[in-house]
Amino acid sequence: MKIAIFKSMMVVIITLITSFLWLRYPYFFPNISEEQAIALVKYFGTSSGEELADLEMYLALFCSFIFSLLLIFVVPRCQKLLTKASR
Numbered sequence: 001m002k003i004a005i006f007k008s009m010m011v012v013i014i015t016l017i018t019s020f021l022w023l024r025y026p027y028f029f030p031n032i033s034e035e036q037a038i039a040l041v042k043y044f045g046t047s048s049g050e051e052l053a054d055l056e057m058y059l060a061l062f063c064s065f066i067f068s069l070l071l072i073f074v075v076p077r078c079q080k081l082l083t084k085a086s087r
Contacts, residue, residue, distance in 0.1 A: 007072050014068035019060040032059075 022029045032040075040059070046052045 011065070011068045014071060015061065015064045018064035018067055019057070022032050022060045022064060023057065 041052065044051075044055055046055050076087060
């Protein structure tokens with residue numbers, strides 16, 4: 001139970017830190033292509049700069065959340081599998 005709470009808290013913390021860094025220093029992270037950006041703008045119907053900034057924040061939070069889930073749950077399992085295979 002404590003481990004699940006700890007991992008959940010780590011997912012939230014890593015998501016917030018990564019999304020903050022992505023929005024603050026966008027040149028350190030991968031960019032989406034122009035076609036994908038136009039498709040997102042059309043899909044969500046953003047019409048002003050403020051809505052576009054909100055969309056950018058949602059995209060950063062979503063990608064950071066996926067990254068943190070992979071980091072917390074998938075990488076340790078892959079590491080266990082690789083160490084078992086090398087023995």
